[in-house]
Amino acid sequence: MSQSAPGGAPKVPTPVPGAPTPGTPAPGVPPKPGTALAAVPPVGAAPSAADAAETQRRLLRGVLDIEVPLVAALCERNMTLEDVRNLTTGSVIEFSRSYDEPLDLLIGDVRIGSGEPVTVHEKFGLRVQSIGSVRERIRKLGGA
Template sequence: MNGKQINRIQTVQFAQLSEGAKSPGTGKELNTIEDVNLQLIVELGKTNMKVRDILRIKPGVIISVDKLAGEHVDVVINGSSVAEAEVVVVDEKFAIRITDIVSKQEREERMND
């Protein structure tokens, strides 16, 4: 054959899939990640400050942010805004009530800003 290798093409036969067939692991994917910890942040607002202003912060100092009182707050998971919420008080502790879930399209648009 003068040192050349000849590749032969062969047909492949697959077994028939039954009507109830599932791919391996189907139905258990969520169970395997339910205990994964994620960082959830409720973002009350943002502001930009100079280092000298940050160094002057003491108890009682008021820092203005870009949100108004009563305005919805952002719920951020692992750096991505996923929902909007309102701040509520439950048993004398602050909590949030989810009011809107951010769509996948909105999340992508916010990441591009």
């Protein structure tokens, strides 16, 4: 017969601190094969090689989806603020780069390659003539 608490409700047993929950094996006893607990790795267990590889693949996919500013730089030069202040419509600024030199291909301010200007469907494009290896580009951008 089950005991009832005052008011007629069945009495729920109070768990004893440190005692195993019903259906849970005692500490040091492996779970039975085929049970849900058998599929759960023990707390603090190292992830399997397959899990670690999948985590790395997910992280890499996330990183490769990041958009970065890609710049085809014509050329640059330094000017004093006074010279910039004196620029007017029609002013000509001379640069040290020859008009037929390849343009620099940059991510942010990091040069990763160079190429020649082309038109693509009435828009400006760049035909890559040289580019560093993937490892070199990652190193330049601050990777390993």
